[in-house]
């Protein structure tokens with residue numbers, strides 16, 4: 226058996242031994258293959274995962290840094306970006322790039338906004354991004370990297386962005402507004418049309434974070450789910466982020482960032498030629514860009530097509546509705562807000578919800594948590610359709626255990642996002 230010893234073994238091992246070691250390394254990981262995990266991973270079914278994996282393997286060594294060497298990668302990126310922009314009502318002039326994930330997409334959008342504000346003569350050191358409190362911390366990470374500040378504005382009672390309060394938070398240092406479609410904590414979509422009007426009125430850059438919804442909400446809408454407009458159809462929207470490795474079902478390491486115009490995107494890129502090995506122009510943070518991630522995303526998109534994504538979106542939405550109905554029917558539990566996509570959260574009136582989370586974890590379920598208000602959060606995959614009933618019955622038992630005082634908040638295990 227191959228073991229990690231912390232130093233490189235003198236002799237290598239066979240693939241058979243390595244494979245066994247890898248399998249056994251995952252023995253304490255969450256059980257996501259059997260759909261008992263509802264955060265971090267997306268399980269669209271074995272066939273889709275096979276396509277993602279095989280395509281990744283076929284292009285695992287190709288490098289998107291050198292597009293002149295790999296026109297294949299250039300074409301895949303262009304095709305994925307074009308598919309994404311069509312889904313999100315991008316105008317003809319809109320452009321985009323594939324990135325390594327939602328965080329990178331957001332950092333790039335923030336950088337483009339900052340540098341375009343600087344080009345317009347603004348003093349951008351410590352300039353502000355006004356976001357709903359529910360926005361992803363990737364904006365704070367971007368701000369920390371780019372010497373900006375984030376102003377988090379409490380959400381409205383329905384957990385969506387409080388647009389009037391965001392309006393009041395705008396000052397002469399503000400350069401960007403953000404809305405989410407949907408936000409991570411509650412799964413609700415912010416009022417992007419209103420945010421668009423606000424952005425236009427103050428001449429601010431509006432970024433829509435559709436990392437979760439970008440490759441889900443368009444299909445849910447085709448299936449009849451009612452959602453306000455949230456994409457480039459709103460004139461005030463400058464940029465969007467949409468993750469392929471979430472509801473796009475691609476292998477990890479794939480997202481898209483979109484800009485309304487190529488001029489905007491110019492502020493995202495890094496251009497340099499003052500060294501001895503020739504000019505370099507890169508549109509993203511990464512130098513080397515993994516060919517496998519491009520191929521996997523491209524392959525899954527073409528494997529599923531619109532109909533495939535619609536079918537997955539329907540399964541997820543049906544499962545979410547079923548779970549929300551069942552949870553709301555349990556006395557003492559209630560869901561939060563009106564989420565309509567694949568993500569929702571619920572809380573408890575008279576029991577410690579983190580203790581319930583722990584009791585469910587002991588039964589093999591791993592989900593997210595929220596802290597304002599305290600709750601359990603689930604980001605559902607198509608595979609959860611098969612286990613929804615089991616989850617509800619385990620939840621009923623967990624609630625009884627907590628109420629009966631037989632389980633408490635897991636010792637030394639404060640639930641956290643990351």
Ligand SMILES: Cc1ncc(COP(=O)(O)O)c(C=O)c1O
Nearest residue numbers: 326327328361408409434436437
């Ligand atoms: C709404 C939202 N935005 C951004 C991100 C960041 O994405 P990533 O983890 O791919 O960097 C996430 C991750 O869950 C998210 O839910």
